[in-house]
Amino acid sequence: MRPVIFSAATWSILMLLALPALAQDDQPEAPDADLAPAATVLHAPRHHAVAGEALTVRARIGKDWSLGEVRLRYRSNDGPWASxxxxxxxxxxxxxxxxHAVRTGQLAYTIxxxxxxxxxxHFASIEHPHIIAVASTAELDRELVRLARYHGKRGRILARGEVFAYGARLVDEGGDFPGDPRNDGQTDRYSDRYWRTEVEYTYRTLGEFLHDFRFGIGLMRADWPTVDGxxxxxxxxxxxxxxxxxxxxxxTDWLVVGGRILLGASAEGFxxxxxxxxxxxxxGGTHFAAQVDFIGDIGTRTDLRLHWDTVPRVPMALGIELTNWPSDGRSADAANLSFDLGYAFEGGLTLMGRVGSAKRSASLDGGFQLGMTAAYEF
Incomplete structure (x- = not known):
């Protein structure tokens, strides 16, 4: 048998035929689909809308080509879903x-x-949609006017403290008739005293009827008056x-009325x-306020106060407090006159100081009161 001899031309042809196969073998494998970056939809939720005005919902969508059509599903109140x-x-x-699809009430949507x-x-769902409030233009305008009274601040945290010290007063030591010398006893000056402090949080909804709600905690401590120590x-x-x-x-825009419930514990119990x-x-500015509190065996407190802010950043108030605190039945009625002066700083912080007199019925001399309030609005 004669040996097969390959010429240089034959070898060249064979190498050209083999190159595509070699190139195919050298190609890297396609990435695993499970390891590829997933499509993302990032959305900052809307919180309110105005009836009759188109609502634009925005999102950032990564790898949108892999999702096909991305759509907003929405409905107004209990109406049908639309896309x-x-x-x-x-x-x-x-x-x-x-x-025309944005109607007063609420609007629900999902992506x-x-x-x-x-x-x-990608955001919420048909079963649990994101719900936003839809106000009519008139309602929204009224709410913005109310909010402007508080310089755009809905929330407030307030802390206050006060101290009261009353002057000496006559006490009944068992005399049998008016003018009996046994009735000439008197309490020691400033021994009849108490202090109280409160911390409260307020949120102003400024709705059509509900103006605000607030809750807080407080405490009061007192000393019985002394006679000769x-x-x-x-x-x-x-x-x-x-x-x-x-x-x-x-x-109305100029009349706000509210009620409060107080629960606590004293030396006598609940x-x-x-x-x-x-x-x-x-x-939020110049107004007259009246407040009445009835607390178990502690007593009654009525506060009448005129607030004004005619000087920019300098709120003031003048008021009188009528009370028989700290003990109903044992503490004589008192009238406490006071003046408040404060300063409103940039950023929402307001500090106010209070000075005034404190005087009970049958007092022989006057007493005093001091107070401090710090409020932060946001």
Whole structure:
């Protein structure tokens, strides 16, 4: 048999035929689909809308080509569900709810893609949609006017403290008739005293009827008056730890009326109370306020106060407090006059100081009161 001899040309042809196969073998494997970056939909939720005005919902969509159509599903109140597609607008995607579909009440929406078995919810869902409030233009305008009274601040945290010290007064030491020398005893000056402090949180809803709600905690401690250094009454000194909740309703732009419930514990045990408050005028500025509280065996407190802010950043108030705190039945009626002066700083912080007199019935000389309030609005 004669040996087969390959020429240089034959070898060249064979190498050219083999190169595609070799190149195919050298190609890297396709990435595993499970390891590839997933499509993402990033969305900052809307919180309110205006009836009759189109609502634009925006999202950032990564790898949008892998999701097919991304759409906004929405419905107004209890109406049928409708859809609006997301379309690219610069670096984001937008879906628009037409104005005729935005009705007063509420609007629910969700973001989804795909159909049937491939359907996927990216934000909320049909079963649990995101719900936003829809106000009529008139309602929204009124709310903005109310909010402007508080310089755009809905929330407030407030802390206050006060101390009261009363002057000496005559006491009945068992005389049989008016003018009996045994009635000439008197309490030691400033021995009849108490202090109280409160911390409260307020949120202003500024709705059509509900103006705000607030809740807080407080405590009061007192000393029985003394006669020649001896306590006038036996037993524990009066005091109370309490919490309260308050709801205020707006009947007109210039009249806000509310009620409060107080629950606490004193040396005598559980104590309950109720209160009422009314504000006439601009509650965020110049107004007259009246507040009445009834608390178990602690007593009654009525506060009448005129607030004004005619000097920018310098709130002031003048008021009188009528009370028989700290012990109903044992503490004589008192009238406490006071003046408040404060300063409102940039950023929402307001500090106010209080000075005034404190005087009980049958007092021989005057007493005093001091107070401090710090409020932060946000």
């Amino acid at each position: 609006a597609p997301f379309t690219r607008s610069g670096n984001t995607f937008e879906a628009v709810v037409p104005g 989804e893609s795909g159909e049937g078995a491939t359907a996927r919810a 001896e306590s006038q009454y036996a037993g524990d000194s009066p005091g109370i730890n309490y919490g309260f909740g308050e709801v205020n309703l707006e009947f 104590v309950g109370g109720v209160g009422a408050v009314g504000r006439l005028g601009n509650p």
